[in-house]
Amino acid sequence: MPCSSPRDPAWPGNWSGTSGSPGGDAFGGGNLVGDSLALVRALIADQPAAEGSLGVTEAYLHRLSTAAVQCMQLSGAAISVLTGSGSLDLLIASDDDSKEIAELQVMLGEGPSRDAYESRRPVLEPDLSDSTAGRRWPAFAPAARALSVEADFALPLQVGAARLGVLDLYRAAPGSLSPGLLVLALTFADDAVATLLGANEHLDGSVPDGFERASADLSTQYQAQGMVMVQLGVGVEDATARLRAHAYAVDRRLADVADDVVARRLRLDRDEPQSMDEALR
């Protein structure tokens, strides 16, 4: 099973560990990109379809959460997203307990996912019984432990200033994530971001690529997001979605559309499709 790879010391993700292997020379450097994302996508593809009537995005994210749980030996996972009113809200959870814990964070207004969202960086809490964790989250830490969660790893889902939500990974056993598992966790978060932005070609098999292509000029794509914000008078999250929807609607690569925007050959106007859902119709 590909799942066993992250525990292998030679696994690509372990470059950032203490294995003494600089820059990942043992694994061919640049090839890492394909490896961890391909692994994560394969794990998600192996998951059974979610029960109930979820939308395409939610259904994929549910499978993403169950894949993360299965291969990282977690007790659960949850994805919270930013709502229109500016608060974090639970979108999907791998199981009922995780749903309860994620909702607790929202209700109590404290916890790793809120901190990850606000600080815009990962909050990795290996031991909720620790006194530091208890002081930091006096209500959440004991409540999570009552539901048998001893470690909580919260990863912001974001692209620069565009904050989409948080991926929460819950584990029953305390302890840090190994470097390999941390890379895997961050890659699950990458795939969740791509999905929330409507950029995940796995969902419908036809969205123009550009998200994970190593050769794409990512700087240009971020600059184009900023330019479209002003052109349309929208926030960065919407601008990002509009760029993707435009690329899809005119059947071009996102990287090329971004190039044209930055070179001022293309200006988006308000009549463009506003989201992938609209572009797909």
Next chain:
Amino acid sequence: MRPYDEDGKEVPDMTTISSERIAEVFVEVADTLVDDFDLIDLLHLGTRRAAELVDVAAAGLLLADHRGQLQFMAASAEEARLLELFQVQNHEGPCQDAFRTGQAVGNADLTEAHARWPVFAPRAVSAGYRSVHAIPLRLRTNVIGALNLFGAEAGDLRPEDSRIIQALADVSTIAILQERTITRGEVLTEQLQSALNSRIVIEQAKGVVAQRYEIDIHDAFEMLRSYARRHNQRLLAVATAVVTDTVDYPDLATG
């Protein structure tokens, strides 16, 4: 092709670097490493001083993300042709080699490096560069990225220059990690994640500023930077406000 000094200081003759000048640069960089310093601004300064000290045309810094992909963080000049040369190094090039092997990469003449870097070398030559160097950014056994120098003329760095550049690379690494005693891999990853995301915010802000003031995307960086300087604010804070606050954003032109 000598780098200009945007602070208006006279750029001294670089055929020999005075020890006073080296001391000055390190004091300047160390002065920036105060509490709550601005990482992007510091790395920008570091790359400019690196280029200036050893008299190369340009310098840039790349960091590896969690998937081992090299991402652009800072450069002595935010020119398109230069940024493209950093981007292409996700496939091949001296930074890719330095990152993968953990060893510094020197190149005497880019016009003879087509066999080694069939895509990167011709692009670098057509951008006007003749030599390239890459120095790994290391924290103990980990390599987190590389510092890249481009020269307008062929030739290797002198040994004393290499030592200065290595020292600047080390200071940059300390700044990026913000902690001299990182022992847990996850803290390293947290810091890198945060640094890389900061750079994305800067790019988004450049786009907003370029569109809002109808200026070139590369001038937008200078506009952001000079506003931050005038108001004694962190570059990242200004950039974040520009991108997230669509109502109450800072007026960079008159403010």
